[in-house]
Every structure is written in structure tokens, then in C-alpha cells.
Amino acid sequence: MRRWIWLSVVVAFAIAYPLLLSSPFQQRLGALVLLYAIAASAWNIVGGYAGQVSVGHVVFFGCGAYAAMGAYAKFGLSPLFGIPGGIVLAVGLAAIVGVPTLRLSGHYFSMATIAVAETMRLIVTNTEWLGAAVGLSGPTVPRNIFDLSFLSALPYYYLFLAILSITLAITWWMTNSRMGFYLRAIKDSERAARSLGAPASRTKLYAYMLSAALTSVAGALYAMMFGFVDPESGLGILISVKILIMAALGGAGLLFGPLVGAAILVPLEEISNSWLGGKGAGLTFVVYGAIIVLIARFQPGGLLSLLTRRSRSKVDTGAGYAP
Amino acid sequence: MSFVLVQVIVGGLLLGAVYALFSSGLTLVWGMMNIVNFAHGDFVMLGMYVAYVVYTLMGGGPILGAPLATLVLATLGVVVYFALIRGIMKGPMLAQILGTFGLALLLRYSVFWWFGANFLSMPPNIVGGTYAFAGLRIEASRLLAGVVALLVTLGLHLLLTRTSLGSKMLAVAEDQTAAQLMGIRPDTMQAIAWAIAAGATGLAGALIANFFYIVPTVGETLGIVAFVTVSLGGFGSVPGALVAGLLIGVIESLSGYLIGAIYKDIVVYVLFLFFLWFRPQGLMGKM
Numbered sequence: 162m163r164r165w166i167w168l169s170v171v172v173a174f175a176i177a178y179p180l181l182l183s184s185p186f187q188q189r190l191g192a193l194v195l196l197y198a199i200a201a202s203a204w205n206i207v208g209g210y211a212g213q214v215s216v217g218h219v220v221f222f223g224c225g226a227y228a229a230m231g232a233y234a235k236f237g238l239s240p241l242f243g244i245p246g247g248i249v250l251a252v253g254l255a256a257i258v259g260v261p262t263l264r265l266s267g268h269y270f271s272m273a274t275i276a277v278a279e280t281m282r283l284i285v286t287n288t289e290w291l292g293a294a295v296g297l298s299g300p301t302v303p304r305n306i307f308d309l310s311f312l313s314a315l316p317y318y319y320l321f322l323a324i325l326s327i328t329l330a331i332t333w334w335m336t337n338s339r340m341g342f343y344l345r346a347i348k349d350s351e352r353a354a355r356s357l358g359a360p361a362s363r364t365k366l367y368a369y370m371l372s373a374a375l376t377s378v379a380g381a382l383y384a385m386m387f388g389f390v391d392p393e394s395g396l397g398i399l400i401s402v403k404i405l406i407m408a409a410l411g412g413a414g415l416l417f418g419p420l421v422g423a424a425i426l427v428p429l430e431e432i433s434n435s436w437l438g439g440k441g442a443g444l445t446f447v448v449y450g451a452i453i454v455l456i457a458r459f460q461p462g463g464l465l466s467l468l469t470r471r472s473r474s475k476v477d478t479g480a481g482y483a484p
Numbered sequence: 485m486s487f488v489l490v491q492v493i494v495g496g497l498l499l500g501a502v503y504a505l506f507s508s509g510l511t512l513v514w515g516m517m518n519i520v521n522f523a524h525g526d527f528v529m530l531g532m533y534v535a536y537v538v539y540t541l542m543g544g545g546p547i548l549g550a551p552l553a554t555l556v557l558a559t560l561g562v563v564v565y566f567a568l569i570r571g572i573m574k575g576p577m578l579a580q581i582l583g584t585f586g587l588a589l590l591l592r593y594s595v596f597w598w599f600g601a602n603f604l605s606m607p608p609n610i611v612g613g614t615y616a617f618a619g620l621r622i623e624a625s626r627l628l629a630g631v632v633a634l635l636v637t638l639g640l641h642l643l644l645t646r647t648s649l650g651s652k653m654l655a656v657a658e659d660q661t662a663a664q665l666m667g668i669r670p671d672t673m674q675a676i677a678w679a680i681a682a683g684a685t686g687l688a689g690a691l692i693a694n695f696f697y698i699v700p701t702v703g704e705t706l707g708i709v710a711f712v713t714v715s716l717g718g719f720g721s722v723p724g725a726l727v728a729g730l731l732i733g734v735i736e737s738l739s740g741y742l743i744g745a746i747y748k749d750i751v752v753y754v755l756f757l758f759f760l761w762f763r764p765q766g767l768m769g770k771m
Contacts, residue, residue, distance in 0.1 A: 214581045255627035261761035268520040272711050273760045279708065280753040288747055357503050369727050398704065402589065408583055453586025458571045461579035 179318045189314040194427045195321035196383055200400075201407040201419030202328045203375035207404065209414035210336060211368045212348035213263065216401050217274030220258075220281050223396040224251040225380030227285070230297035230390045239308050240299050246380045250273065250369045251377035259369040266351070275398065282396040289326050296391025299384065317386050324382065325420070333416055335371070340364055348414070376404075399446070406453050412463025415455040421465055426452075457462050486718075491620055492732055492741045498622070498630030499692075499724075500733020505633040506706070507713035508640055508686035508725040509681030515720020516657040516677050519573055519580055523564075523588035525707020527682055530700045531557050531689020535593055536604055553690035554683045561682025565675045588703065596700040605696040625694035632691060637729075640684065641722045653677055657720070707748060712756040 166302030167467075179188045204218050229240040264272045285291050299453030303310035311317065335341050343364040346354035357359045384390040394400070395437065407426050426449070433445045508525045521527075532558050542548060564644065572583040614623050643711025644650035655663040658671040663670060696702070713732055720726035732752060740748035 183721055186727035208578075212577065214578055216581070216585070265760060268581065269715075269760060271522075271581050272715075273521070273757060276708060276711075276753045276760075278751055278757050279704075280757070283750045283753070368675070402585070406584075406586075409578065443593045443601075446593035447597055448586070450586045450590030450593060453582050454568060454590060455586075456573075457579040457586060458568055461572075461575050461582075 169383055175246075175322055179315055185314065188318055190428055190431055191384065192314045192318040193427065193431065194319055194423050195318065195325050196379060196408055196424040197403065197427050198420040199249070199321060199325045199382070200379035200404045201326050201411075201423055202325065202332060203372050203379060204370075205408045205413060205415075205419050206335065206375070207333055207372040209369050209408055209412075210332075210341065210344045211324045212344075212350065212414075213365060213369070214267075214405070215274045215369075215404060216272045216398070217273045217276070217278030218372070218376050218404055219396055219398065219401040220274075220382070221251040221376035222277040222380035222404075223281065223285070223390075224254060224373075225377030225382075226384035226390040226395040227291060227297065227379070227380075229381035230299050231291070231383045232300050234292070234297040234310075239305075240381065240385050241309055244378060247377040247381050248374045251373040255370045255373035256327065256366070260368045263365045263369060271484050275401075278396065278398060278401060281394050282398075286392040292391070293341065294392060296389055296395065298389040299406075300387070303342055310388065312437065316387075317382075323380060324378060329416060329420075331371070331375070335368075336416070339422055340367065344368055363372055404468075406449060409463055410456055412465035413461065415465045418463050421462070425464075487619055487740075492737050494620060494622065495626065496737030497730055498626045498733070499737065500730035501630040501633040501637065502692050502729075503709055503713055503733055504521035504726040504729025505691075506685045507636050507710045507717070507729050508637050508722045510710045511686035511714045511717065511720055511722060511725045512640075512644070512677055513681045514714060516653060517569070517573060517674055519569060520584065521681070522581065522584040522707065523591060523703075524681075524685060525705065526588045526591040526711050527557055527560070527685035528689040528692075528706045528710075529595065529700065529703035530560070530591060531686035532618070532693040532696065532702070533599065533689075534686065535690035535693040536606060536693070536698055539606060542586035549693070550687055550690040553686040555686070557686025557689070558683035561678040561680075562595060562675050564682070568753050569678065570671070570674075588707070592700050592703055599700065601700065606694050606698070623695060629691035629694065633688060634726075636687060637683070637722065637726050641726070643680075644722060649676070683686040708756065709752060711754055713738035715759050 166366055178191050182188070184192070200218075200222060204215065207213050208215055208218075225247035229243035232238040232243030232246065233240050253314065258274075258277050262270060262277070265273055265356055286294050291297065300308045300310050309316075309320070336344075343354065343359045343361070346359050347358070347361050347364060350363055380395065384395065387394070403426070407422030408419040409422065410419065410425060411422030429444050429448065433448065460466070492665075494704065506524070507529050509527075510521060513519060513521055529555040534553040538549040538552050552635055568583055568587065572579045610629070614621050615627065644653065652663070652668045652671045653676065655666065656669055656670045660670045709732065713728045717726070717728035732755075735755065736748045736752055739751040
């Protein structure tokens with residue numbers, strides 16, 4: 162009961178936020194929080210629930226971003242039409258990369274994902290058709306509403322809110338399905354899960370593909386909001402890092418962990434950027450680095466695990482901190 | 485074989501020796517504690533900046549810069565071990581990855597913030613000029629870096645296999661509890677391992693600072709090079725890292741020469757993935 166009250170308060174606040182805090186900066190901030198929350202929630206499926214720490218998720222983000230901008234720049238279509246294309250690309254890539262990579266455990270998996278993302282970034286940077294280092298642009302003047310190019314951040318806010326709700330619903334549904342149980346078992350001990358007959362490789366691959374699809378949607382939305390994508394903003398390792406840190410700060414493997422992480426870190430970054438100007442970019446990541454080190458050292462389950470720890474004795478979901 | 489090709493291969497070998505040097509630091513820590521230092525490349529980057537700062541403040545070139553960079557980084561290694569690694573070593577996998585990854589960001593962007601994103605390069609100093617040798621032209625700074633790196637890597641191997649300190653470290657790697665019962669302190673040995681590993685990166689950074697581009701993000705590329713070297717040579721093996729480092733240096737400069745400079749990183753990354761996927765135990769390692 163208590164949980165539902167909290168949930169409705171959060172939902173009511175999320176819906177009312179852009180009306181309560183209606184300056185363009187605040188609305189944009191809200192939209193960005195939701196956007197990163199989508200990406201971090203998508204990462205959470207494979208990084209949090211399955212315990213496979215991908216540091217190369219930006220590659221799927223880039224699939225979506227490039228598909229959306231490519232649909233416009235190459236075929237004159239609305240970027241919206243790029244979304245399914247991006248999903249297909251991301252899922253395909255996840256399948257190809259996932260089969261050999263998911264066999265690797267722990268650090269090896271993380272390193273392989275970095276290498277995949279960096280390889281992709283270098284290839285795209287040197288591909289003239291994809292705009293090389295300059296990247297691709299979306300429509301500068303919207304031709305109709307389907308171009309999803311708005312001056313105000315308000316439409317983006319509600320669009321992102323809807324997509325985030327879908328992402329969280331999928332995640333919630335997944336955790337309560339057979340797949341969720343498999344994933345938790347695999348995270349605790351892959352060997353034990355296998356010996357009890359859980360199809361570990363297949364489940365991990367499905368989680369990876371699902372996560373890739375949702376991440377590519379986040380990438381497409383990002384590109385639409387900013388109106389362009391280049392190798393740094395679409396495939397740079399720092400995007401992966403941001404996504405990962407948000408999920409880990411809030412609580413990897415917890416449904417609302419990524420949202421909490423995004424709600425803390427996105428304002429921090431925007432504010433430090435606007436206060437410090439050009440010098441801020443470097444300093445933001447110094448702060449990011451310090452935050453990650455501190456979480457890793459003192460609170461590896463994320464901030465939300467502080468709350469859930471109390472109720473753990475009642476319902477042990479196995480999520481969050483698993484020593 | 486044309487002269488140019490020989491020249492390219494020799495250049496690759498000299499750079500590869502430096503790769504071997506800092507990769508043996510990574511492989512040592514990895515083999516001993518089963519922890520991967522994602523900040524390893526950024527340690528090398530710091531070494532480069534230390535050498536740069538030493539030169540701009542005091543002059544003197546690598547003779548002064550290299551020992552100082554080694555010392556500074558070795559100290560940093562010990563600090564990192566006690567402040568961070570010891571706490572996350574037995575924690576969950578996510579904490580281990582996040583911990584050193586966060587450290588990488590912290591170091592990279594602190595330097596970025598302080599020095600800016602511009603490419604720096606060492607002003608011409610004592611080890612300038614090139615040697616002509618049997619038709620080959622070799623830059624003095626590259627020759628110095630390659631030779632010193634090779635000797636130090638070999639020395640590291642001897643230290644680990646021929647001295648009592650090395651035996652103690654291997655004992656801790658093998659079985660901490662048993663080592664403890666023999667009167668060896670795992671904590672001290674692991675701190676020493678971190679000092680050696682980080683010191684090696686400092687030396688390597690100072691050595692390549694003379695001819696490499698100095699930029700805060702160079703650590704990312706060098707970190708991946710170290711991962712490739714270690715995965716190729718087998719985890720925990722210094723001789724493996726040496727052979728693999730030389731090999732990667734040659735592959736990199738050959739592909740840079742034959743296919744184009746922009747593709748040399750791609751070749752290294754793809755090689756890395758190939759090894760992780762199909763031969764994760766490395767060329768010489770055992771599973």
C-alpha cells in the first residue's frame with residue numbers, strides 16, 4: 162500500500178513538473194533527466210539485473226541516433242521512421258556481438274564492450290557516408306509535426322516521460338517473468354544457475370538484445386532533441402560512462418535506480434556547465450569520477466539500496482548489492 | 485624487403501617495448517589480485533605529464549623526468565591501493581569495474597581541467613636528433629625509450645622469478661591464507677605490486693613523452709593497448725606481455741604504414757576482440 166502511495170506521488174510530480182517549474186531551462190533539464198533515465202534504465206536490464214557490466218552501451222545509443230538522423234539526412238524521411246531501423250540495427254548488432262562477448266565473464270566482458278564501441282566510433286568517424294567527424298543533422302526547420310522538432314522542451318518532456326514509463330513497465334514485467342528469475346539466478350552464480358537448468362547464455366543474450374533495443378530508442382530521441390549526431394555525441398565512450406554511472410549511483414538492479422541517478426547527475430552536470438562555462442566540461446567529469454569512486458568504495462549497491470535494505474528481510478529480491 | 489619496411493618494423497619494435505613495459509604492470513596486478521585496473525592507461529598519461537612538467541620547470545630531459553615520473557606514479561599506486569583497491573577487491577564485480585573506471589575519469593579530467601585539451605609536445609631536449617645505422621634512421625628518443633623499456637621489463641621478470649621478493653609476491657598471488665601462514669603480509673606485497681605496476685607506467689609515460697602526443701585522453705588508447713597486450717600475452721605473464729607488446733608495436737606500425745594511420749587503432753581493437761572471443765587465454769597463457 163505504502164509503495165503505491167509513493168509511486169502515485171512520483172508519477173503526479175513527474176506529470177506536473179514542467180507546469181510547476183516552467184522556465185525553458187527547467188523544462189529542458191526535466192526532459193534531459195528523463196532521456197538519460199531511459200538510457201540508464203535500458204542499461205540496467207543487462208548491467209543491473211543480469212550483472213553484465215557493459216561499458217560500450219553507447220554503440221546501441223549510436224545505432225538509434227544515426228538511424229534517426231540518417232532517415233532524414235539520407236532519405237528525407239521523418240527521424241521518427243529511423244527508430245524502428247535503429248532498433249533493428251541495435252538488436253542485430255547485439256546478437257552478433259553478444260554471442261561471443263557474453264561468454265566472457267566479469268572484466269573481460271566490460272573490456273570487450275569498450276573495444277566494440279571504440280571500434281565502431283573509429284569506423285563511423287572515417288565513413289564519409291555517415292558524415293565522418295562532422296556527423297549528420299536533422300531537419301533545421303520542421304516540415305510537419307512528425308519531424309518532432311520543437312523549440313520548446315515541453316513536448317519532448319512528455320514524449321520522454323511516456324517512453325520512460327514504457328521502458329520501466331517492460332523492465333518491471335521482465336523482472337517478474339521467468340526471465341527475471343533466470344537473470345537473478347545468473348547474477349548470483351552463473352554456474353549454479355546453469356546446473357539447475359537455467360538457459361544462461363540464451364537469457365543473457367535476450368536481456369542484452371532487449372537492452373540494446375531500448376538504448377537505441379534513447380539514442381534516437383537524443384538525436385531528435387538535439388537535431389544532430391556526431392561520433393562524439395553519438396558513439397563517444399563518455400555517453401556509456403554517463404549511462405552506467407547514473408544507474409550505479411541510483412542502484413543497479415533496482416527498478417527506479419537509474420531514474421534516481423539521472424535526477425541527481427543531470428542537474429549537477431547542467432548546472433556545473435552553466436556556472437563554469439567552457440572549463441566546466443572537464444570539471445564535471447572530475448566530479449563524476451569522484452562520485453563513481455566513492456559509490457564503488459562505500460555504497461556499491463547505489464543510493465536506493467539504502468532504502469531497500471530495511472525491507473530486505475521481508476522480500477529479498479536478490480537485486481542490488483550481491484556480494 | 486624494402487628499407488622503409490625494415491624502418492617501420494624497427495620503429496614498431498621500439499614502441500612495442502614501451503607497450504610491454506606498462507602492460508607488464510597491468511598483468512602483474514591482474515595476475516596477482518585478479519583486479520583489472522581500468523585506469524592503467526591514464527597512469528601512463530600521468531607519467532607523460534609529470535615528465536612534461538619536470539621538463540618545463542627544471543629542464544633536464546628524460547634523465548630527470550623518467551625517475552621522477554616513476555617515483556610519483558609508484559607513490560600514487562600505493563595510495564590508490566590503500567585508499568581504493570583494498571576496499572573494492574572483495575566487493576561485487578560492479579564495484580571493481582566502477583572503482584577503477586571512476587579513477588580513470590578522475591585522473592583524465594583533472595589533467596584535462598588543469599592543462600586543457602590541447603596537444604602538448606616536449607620541446608627539443610638532450611635526446612634529440614636521429615642516428616643513422618646501416619641505412620636505418622632512428623630517432624634518439626625512440627631508441628632510448630625502446631632500450632630502457634626492454635631492459636626494465638626484463639628486470640621486472642627477473643625480479644618476479646629470481647628474488648625472494650618475487651617469490652613472496654607469487655606466494656600471495658597463489659594463496660593468500662597460505663602465504664599469511666608463512667609470515668608474508670599480503671597487504672604489503674600487494675601494495676608493492678601496485679607500486680611496481682604504477683611505477684612502470686610512470687617510466688613508460690616519461691619515456692614516450694619525448695615523441696608521443698601528450699593529451700589527457702591518450703590514456704584511453706594506451707589503456708586499450710595494455711588490455712590487448714595482456715590478453716594476447718596471457719594474464720599474469722610478464723614474458724608474455726613482452727612478446728605481445730613487441731608484436732603489437734610491429735602490427736600497429738605496419739598497419740599504420742600499409743593501410744593508413746587512422747586505421748591502426750581499429751586494427752589493434754579488432755585484434756583484441758578477436759583474441760577475447762576466440763582465445764581468451766592468450767598466446768602463451770593457460771586457462
